[in-house]
Amino acid sequence: MHGNNDAVHLIASTEERRPYKVYTERNLDSIEQFLALPEDMQFDIRVVASVLPFRVNEYVVNELIDWSCVPNDPVFRLMFPQKGMLQPGQFDTMAKLHRNGATAEQIKEAARKIQHSMNPHPAGQLALNRPMVDGKIVSGMQHKYRETALYFPSQGQTCHSYCTFCFRWAQFIGDDELKMAATEASTMHAYLKQHPEVTDVLFTGGDPLVMKTRLLKEYLEPLLAPEFDHIKNIRIGSKTLTFWPYRFVSDDDAEELLALFSKITASGKQLAFMAHFDHYQELKTDVCKEAIKRIRATGTMIRAQAPLTRHINNDPDVWVKNWETQLSLGIVPYYFFVARDTGAKHYFEIPLAEAYEIYRQAITRMSGLGRTVRGPSMSAGPGKVEITGIADINGEKVFCLRFLQGRNPEWCYRPFFAKYDEKATWLDQLEPAFGEEKFFFEDEYQAMFKAADTAAA
Numbered sequence: 001m002h003g004n005n006d007a008v009h010l011i012a013s014t015e016e017r018r019p020y021k022v023y024t025e026r027n028l029d030s031i032e033q034f035l036a037l038p039e040d041m042q043f044d045i046r047v048v049a050s051v052l053p054f055r056v057n058e059y060v061v062n063e064l065i066d067w068s069c070v071p072n073d074p075v076f077r078l079m080f081p082q083k084g085m086l087q088p089g090q091f092d093t094m095a096k097l098h099r100n101g102a103t104a105e106q107i108k109e110a111a112r113k114i115q116h117s118m119n120p121h122p123a124g125q126l127a128l129n130r131p132m133v134d135g136k137i138v139s140g141m142q143h144k145y146r147e148t149a150l151y152f153p154s155q156g157q158t159c160h161s162y163c164t165f166c167f168r169w170a171q172f173i174g175d176d177e178l179k180m181a182a183t184e185a186s187t188m189h190a191y192l193k194q195h196p197e198v199t200d201v202l203f204t205g206g207d208p209l210v211m212k213t214r215l216l217k218e219y220l221e222p223l224l225a226p227e228f229d230h231i232k233n234i235r236i237g238s239k240t241l242t243f244w245p246y247r248f249v250s251d252d253d254a255e256e257l258l259a260l261f262s263k264i265t266a267s268g269k270q271l272a273f274m275a276h277f278d279h280y281q282e283l284k285t286d287v288c289k290e291a292i293k294r295i296r297a298t299g300t301m302i303r304a305q306a307p308l309t310r311h312i313n314n315d316p317d318v319w320v321k322n323w324e325t326q327l328s329l330g331i332v333p334y335y336f337f338v339a340r341d342t343g344a345k346h347y348f349e350i351p352l353a354e355a356y357e358i359y360r361q362a363i364t365r366m367s368g369l370g371r372t373v374r375g376p377s378m379s380a381g382p383g384k385v386e387i388t389g390i391a392d393i394n395g396e397k398v399f400c401l402r403f404l405q406g407r408n409p410e411w412c413y414r415p416f417f418a419k420y421d422e423k424a425t426w427l428d429q430l431e432p433a434f435g436e437e438k439f440f441f442e443d444e445y446q447a448m449f450k451a452a453d454t455a456a457a
């Protein structure tokens, strides 16, 4: 019932629902296309899926993955665990357990050890971003940059499918409870009331759009009251346009969700849908295009961001086509991220020098409308750091850098320089250029940690 325009109209006009069906490690065997793969590839996937999170739904399997290109299909790489995601020794340990018929408990135990070695909580930010109301921590909130507060509703801590490069599953839970949402929401609202400097609230997860509309309302609708006049922009970070566009087209509460969007934009606030597209292939289906049209019809602006990842999108051609496709659908390209230092990092990571080259080659092929993408940007402890160039200054090859966002807003947009390093993949591997001992922000950043420790003690 899918694959052409008529099908979409059919879905839209009859409100016919596509049943939501999900596959995990436990029912891999019910994916027909998986069973058609060579035996050794199936085995490798099973082994890695016993360590790394695996969750994919039927729409992604049947509509987004081109199985004739597997294993090189980018959406397959995005969804299915690959042998190279574990270090060879780790893979062998797990493979042996599987081959020798180890018990589920033994496999879990060995998997846990490997998971702990994979930096499940990157950037050591927990102690530093703890918003408080009346002396109590506001759970689910992170307020790192002055203007923008992040909020993770507890019911949105999962996703319709799991990306292989993501380790947020360390925080994944997921239990729907209206009452809990209301209590949580009121604490978040209390914090925002006390913080007039916050202009943006970003709802994120996981994916907050796994929540039913009636839950989402508990969080969003109260923000339309006059005491939140300082909140100008409500943002929702979501990968639902990739994983389940039916959320906006034929799900039971699709209309109610779009009505909520309309109500927000009609109130005079901006609603920004922060979409996540790793590859243009995620945008190819009619139902995805229909969903985009419907969201935009509510006055919501869709912006798109994604990390650069080896095996999925490390090619300027892919980015040009990704951004061009976005523009043609009325989406504004926004952030180009360096993949975070967590999870199967060695498999996905790309040196900063190469990331910069890919970005530059891609962006110079876009018209000005596509040059809204900022990057390559690292979301590191002190802030979002952008590589703005590679230059030769007085005979020294350097990275030119700047903060796009900083723990101290004064750090932003001030150029600074690091020694060029062909292999470096993250900010903490860089050293100041020109023989300087420290980057300009380091002392202040360290002092913030000390202050936080003292406050906690």
Ligand SMILES: *Cc1c(COP(=O)(O)O)cnc(C)c1O
Pocket (backbone or CB within 6 Å): 142, 144, 145, 148, 149, 150, 202, 379, 384, 404, 405
């Ligand atoms: C990226 C980010 C934001 C939003 O930054 P913008 O540049 O305004 O999009 C807010 N908080 C945190 C912690 C972030 O990482």
Ligand code: SF4
Pocket (backbone or CB within 6 Å): 158, 159, 161, 162, 163, 166, 167, 168, 205, 206, 207, 238, 239, 276
């Ligand atoms: S949609 Fe986002 S949060 Fe969910 S698995 Fe993918 S990258 Fe992680």
